[in-house]
Amino acid sequence: MDLGFDQPMEHVLRQTVIAMRLAERLGADDLRSTLYYTSLLVDVGCHADAHEQAKWFGDDIALRAGKYRHDLRGLRGLASGVAMLGSSQPPLHRVRVGLAFATVGHRELDRMIEGHARLARSLAERLGLDPDTCDAVSASYERWDGRGWPGRLRGEQIPLASRLAQLAEHVEVAHRLGGTRAALALARSRAGTQFDPSLVASLAAHAEVIFAGVDRARSWDRVIESEPELRRRLVGPEVDLALGAVADFVDLKSPYTLGHSRQVAELAGATGRVLGLPDQEVVTLRRAGLVHDFGRLGVSNGIWDKPGPVGTGEWERIRLYPYFTERMLVQSATLAPLAALAVQHRERLDGSGYPRGTGAVSLTVASRVLAVADSYRTFREPRPHRPALGPEAATTRLRAEARAGRLDADVVEALLSAAGQTTVRRHSAPAGLSPREVQVLQLIARGLSSREIAGRLTISPKTVRNHTEHIYAKTGIVNRVTASLYATEHGLTSADLDEEPA
Structure with missing residues (x-):
């Protein structure tokens, strides 16, 4: 989620460390598990309507980053949002967008923010988290003064875990940019409006301990060490369920990619079986299919959903997204093998792919399978500049890529065989x-x-x-x-x- 808010990686992990330390100062030991997962999931639904955010504001990532600079309910926050309306578009278009926003857009924006918490709760439920955590996640956009989203709770009606996570999220950014003084200044400026004033007072009283070394050590290790439930591990099918749930949420970023990762995963696994790959390699391949597009969160929908040609700078951003995926996954020893595979799904045999221009010699069979599966599903899905291709047209395009030396011809034929075996008719809805x-x-x-x-x-x-x-x-x-x-x-x-x- 860090990339989707224009923050350096580990922002969310550092905010979790801050939240846990503040809870410890409060003696809220019974809250540790709920707070831990609430802080990690607080913003997980915010990219789901990036398509609409980009429609109004041009750059959805820049829009979301604005919440750390200005109170969204304050005049400066309003002015900042208005200044972004129709950004990167011609003046006449910006005027049209501004008029439309004045009539219906501001209400749509409120509904978007309300929906973020609902979506975060949905993911928490799919991950099997307890009801207290689900309640806290769904209240993460409420405000102390009652002017939050959806605006049903205020003051101490808001779960303590929600209040702690929201405060920690904002002060982490301020501390990283300006140190303890800046973090406390931000907290105090919003005490009694957005933040619980008693939590702000406790933060100020224990700031030295709470912020000590938070920007130096690797937050991943610290967060894992502070996991309240004895470092709970997912095994076997639990791993697939968790990765699948996150993959579905990542694919919500654009209406053009709905269900893409899950379908790539299923097709890649089926192709691996056709090719006779070992069972464990098929499992790894399928999981790599689930995670291969996580890095899409680091690219604005102003680029992904653009109907016309992308510019040079925009194309360079697109070329980075597999690298973003790799950086996300490589922190975990368990997920690192998936990172090594997922980062290559846009590489090509002739070296024309990205992010590194890796050629045939360095691409394993599994890498080639993932590349072909991603290509086939991309052809079969609509994109801003074209409708979805039918099976015959997609097959023609795929074989053309193989003849041009970009995709492995044997893998292409294996995938087409697998696609025929895995296409199923739905008899009921x-x-x-x-x-x-x-x-x-x-x-x-x-x-x-x-x-x-x-x-x-x-x-x-x-x-x-x-x-x-x-x-x-x-x-x-x-x-x-x-x-x-x-x-x-x-x-x-x-x-x-x-x-x-x-």
Whole structure:
């Protein structure tokens, strides 16, 4: 999450150390487990509507970073947001965006922030965390003065873990940039509004101990050492469930990548079996497929969702995202083997790939499988500049890449065989959704408006709205982001959902 807020890596880990130390000063030993996971997950839903954030503000990452500079409910925070409206666009476009934001956009932004906490709670539940932790995560955007999001709690109604995590998150940034004096100045300036004044007072009283060495030692080691439940470990299927849950959340960043990582993982694993790879290597390959796009969080949706050509600077940022993935994973000895594989999924046999331009000699069979699986699924999914390709067109593109010497021809044929074996027809949809409602749900998740959905399905906008009301009533979703998560969790994102096996 650090990259998604334009923060150096380990920001969230350092804030967790600060929160745990402050809790220790308060004698809140019974809170350790809840606080630990709340602090780690506090911002995990904030990238889910990056598509909408980029639509309004140009650079969603810069927008999110602004919360550390200005109180979002203050005048300076408002002025900063207004100044970003339509950034990087021509003046006339910025005027149009500004007018639209004044009428509907500000309410949409509030709904986005409310949704962040709901999504963070959803991930906490999928990871099997206890109810107290889920409650604390879902209250992480509430404020002491009651003007937070969703604005149902104030003061001591807000779980203590939520108050601690929010304070620690902001003072970590201030401390890193300006030292203890800057951290305390920020805390005191928002005491009684955003932050619990008693926690600010305790922070000030024990600042020397709480901030001691926090910016020097590796935070990863410190956080693992302070894990309250005897360094709980995930084994076997638990690892896959956890990685899959995080992968689904990462893919929410753009409506064009919903379910991408899970589908790449399944296809890569199936291809590995066709090629006769050892079972453990197939497991590693499948897990690498789940994590291969984590680094996407470090690139703005102003780039990912851009319908036209990307500029030179934007392309250089894209070329870095596999490296970001590697840096995230390499800290863990367990995940490091996945990092070594995932970082190569955009490399090519002729050395034309990225981030390092690695050629055929250094690319293992597993690396080649992951590259082909990612390419095939990318062809099969829509992108801002083109619609999704059908199976035949995707196959043609994939074989063309092999003939050009960029992808391994044997792996391509193995994958096409695996794709035929793993394509399954869905006979029923969840929540009693009709086939047409599934189609509408998929297009809502892809970010299409009612008018655009009507054009795609050749039905009237009124019929689309009726379908949408029925979908919302049956599933409980309320917007594109929740529709995206629902579609991902129920396997409704695949472009070839209703095709017969090849």
